[in-house]
Amino acid sequence: MRRRQIGNVTEHPLLGRGLGRLFLLFFLLSSGSAAAQDEPEYRMEIGGGVGLTAYEGDFNGSLLKGMKPRGALLAKYKMNPRMAWAAQLSMGQLKGSSKDVKTWYPEWNDNPVEFTTSVTDLSVRYEYNFWPFGTGKEYLGAKPLTPFFTLGAGLLFTGKPKLTSAVPPVAEPESAVAFQVPIGLGVKYKLRDRLNLTAEWVMHFSGTDKLDGVADPYGIKSSGLFKNTDCYSVLQVSLTYDFWAKCKTCHNDRE
Secondary structure, eight states, X not given: OOOEEETTEEEOHHHHHHHHHHHHHHHHHHHHHHHTTOSOOEEEEEEEEEEEEEEEBTTBOOSXXXXXXXXXXXXXXXXXXXXXXXXXXXXXXXXXXXXXXXXXXXXXXXXXEEEEEEEEEEEEXXXXXXXXXXXXXXXXXXXXXXXXXXXXXXXXXXXXXXXXXXXXXXSXXXXXXXXXXXXXXXXXXXXXXXXXXXEEEEXXXXXXXXXXXXXXXTSOOOOSSSTTOOEEXXXXXXXXXXXXXXXXXXXXXXX
């Protein structure tokens, strides 16, 4: 095994090979990290969704009974791969019946009532991804599939409910405007670099007991933030498109 003399220093051939391999490994790792982030991160998503809405209130005790179609338009601002703000405008219908409800109501026990009404809701929600969401090309460690949690607030608007009953209600059904709090879970999946598919289940807790057109069917007046109020659940599938790329040469995410 020969040693190479460089000035007053003798170089061992194994040392030279080891340094060469070390530099090669460092180069490959650096290239891999750069290749994993060669795509831009996007700040916004925009798209739409379709789904089913189920009324949950005095005249329905099942999460899936009487589901009606629903459509939505939505936009999201992504703060980072784990967190986003979402704004959504949705329109659908609600349907319910007291026929198979086990609860006894003084006025409707022997005279089952059915209702249908339209519902429009506007909400702003916070979304938290359990794992960083992305293709992995724009953010090292991002996953193309992640579950998420969402919580928000908004308003709802219902049309005048259409009631069907042998005995008409004492008071004429009215339209309603109320606040609502959506809470739910879902899953996000990257179909393409800029195309996202989302499936979610969200419960909308409302501040009104008039979604079904009948307030206080127990005959007892009640008060409280969510005491004896109606709500509805939503199963929805959404498709969104990424846009507004972040500047790669900027010093922070706000630029």
